Amino acid sequence: MFVVSYGLGTFASPLVRVGAHVVTESQIHSLVPPDVEDVLIDACAAIPLPDVATPVGGPVTITMGEELPAARRLHSEAMDYVRHFVDDVRRGTQVDLSAASPLVQNFIDSVFRNETAAVTLFKLRGFDEYTYTHSINVSILSVLLGKHQGLDKTTLLNLGLAGLLHDVGKAKIDGDILNKPGKLTESEFQAMKAHPLEGFNILKDQVGLDPEILRAVVEHHERYDGSGYPQGLKWTAIDRFSRIVSVVDVYDALTSRRVYKNAMAPAKALSLMFQMRSLQFPADDIDNFIRCIGVFPVGSFVRLSGGEYGIVASANPVRPTKPEVKVIMDSSMCPRRPCILNLAALEGTPEAQDIAEALSPVEHRLNLERYLDA
Ligand SMILES: [Fe+2]
Numbered sequence: 001m002f003v004v005s006y007g008l009g010t011f012a013s014p015l016v017r018v019g020a021h022v023v024t025e026s027q028i029h030s031l032v033p034p035d036v037e038d039v040l041i042d043a044c045a046a047i048p049l050p051d052v053a054t055p056v057g058g059p060v061t062i063t064m065g066e067e068l069p070a071a072r073r074l075h076s077e078a079m080d081y082v083r084h085f086v087d088d089v090r091r092g093t094q095v096d097l098s099a100a101s102p103l104v105q106n107f108i109d110s111v112f113r114n115e116t117a118a119v120t121l122f123k124l125r126g127f128d129e130y131t132y133t134h135s136i137n138v139s140i141l142s143v144l145l146g147k148h149q150g151l152d153k154t155t156l157l158n159l160g161l162a163g164l165l166h167d168v169g170k171a172k173i174d175g176d177i178l179n180k181p182g183k184l185t186e187s188e189f190q191a192m193k194a195h196p197l198e199g200f201n202i203l204k205d206q207v208g209l210d211p212e213i214l215r216a217v218v219e220h221h222e223r224y225d226g227s228g229y230p231q232g233l234k235w236t237a238i239d240r241f242s243r244i245v246s247v248v249d250v251y252d253a254l255t256s257r258r259v260y261k262n263a264m265a266p267a268k269a270l271s272l273m274f275q276m277r278s279l280q281f282p283a284d285d286i287d288n289f290i291r292c293i294g295v296f297p298v299g300s301f302v303r304l305s306g307g308e309y310g311i312v313a314s315a316n317p318v319r320p321t322k323p324e325v326k327v328i329m330d331s332s333m334c335p336r337r338p339c340i341l342n343l344a345a346l347e348g349t350p351e352a353q354d355i356a357e358a359l360s361p362v363e364h365r366l367n368l369e370r371y372l373d374a
Contacts (some may be wrong), residue, residue: 002045006036013038014052020305020356021047021321030362032211042113045357046271047321065373066111067117074106075122078136079129082164086131089171089202097206104160106297107140108153116314117372119144120299123255124361125266130256131170131178137182139163141293142246143243144253148195148292149244160208162241166249169199180255188336193229196221216241221278224305247289249282257362266297287318295320297307301361301368305354307331310341311371319344321355328371333364338371 002021005007006168018031032039081103088095110118122137142163145254146156170178173195177188184192199217203209219242224227224235235243262265264272270290277283294315296302302325322344330336346352361368 002042002047003031004042005039006032006041008038011243013288020354021045026144028336032179041213042111042114043275045268046069046274047267053158056289058360061113063118064114067114068121068372070113071110071118071121074110074118075125075136076197077106078103078122078139079132081113082132082135086168087169095168095202097209100164101157101162104143104157104164107143107203108156109161111140111143111147116142116298119293120297120372121295123252124299124367124372130258134252134256135164135167137252138166138245142244142254145244145248145289145292148288152265157242158210158213158365159216163245163248164219165199165203165213167195167199167243168202168221169195172198179259196230208288212239212241213238216245218242220245222246224285226281243282243285246273247285249290250280251293255360265358265360266293266300266304267295267355270295287290290297291317294323296355297324297360298323299368299372300356300367301359301364303357303359305356306342308336309333311368313340316344322347326371328368 003018005015005017007013007015010209020031022028022031048239076087081099084369085095085100094244107118114151119140122133122140125133139160140163143156143160146159151159172193177184177191179190196218200214202212203217216239218230219233219238220231222231222235222238222242226234235301238246249275251266251269253270255266257263270293273281273286274290275287294312294317296312296315298312298315301309302310302312304325304327308327309329310327312323313326314324316323322342324340324342326338326340328338339349342355343355
């Protein structure tokens, strides 16, 4: 859990800010004196801990630094394709899917060379132009999650296409509704809820499109408890692609900035999604996703318990709350020479630190991409 503070704010029991996650019992003793009776926790900031730590994917064949140039080219290629594709849909011209499969194949190849490089880069670059970046983020994250579920490459290609195309129907929705800063009226909400079926109508006549792709387009807002739309399906009636795309879709939406909301830090988004277990999503689907990307996904911007700031450089599948962190700023948020801290290796030493807080880089106006290479 995330401990905000302890004490009552009185002279006898002064309020002391903690601002740290407690994961093990020994940490409680180091953070809170034994005589404390009142502790304020933030349930939304809690770190979900999957029961079983599963190693992240198969063997990494090349390093993130080696894969980044290809990932950058891939991001530009993807943005060009999606911009043209969405413009075609808006104009009502026949959509051309011929370049979509090679693009998704490149996503797959990148993820198989290095699981985190392209996923991390896409996410760090994805704070503007949500319409386009959301599609490519959902596509590559679906590929990553599908890979962890052991899907073969042919199935991953169709799954990645499902992610890329899942929101195509939004191109038919009035931009004033899509980007409205305030709450939608009932009629605006109904218009928004039409996008899965709009997407189906745009794609249904495409020759050779796998039926599971169409199902994901229609079903990605259906929910485990039947509370979704457009059909209010219960989970057993929802296709496997739709299940993957819907989890990834929610994660990317929460962690993206929109005109009407700030971007949520990845760990906070995962914590919120953990609360959706057995409600909007089956518990296993949420747990599998958290195992797949880690409690603190690579690229997360974090504050360490020592006060310095860093970026999660690599996950620790065995100790999900103890990743490697590249420290990039001192406690005053002034840049410093980057250095890597392995939080698991430091445990039990005088230099031991924890992740105190996961932060959204965009809210601090930071461009973290340059630190991926350093
Ligand atoms: Fe959608």
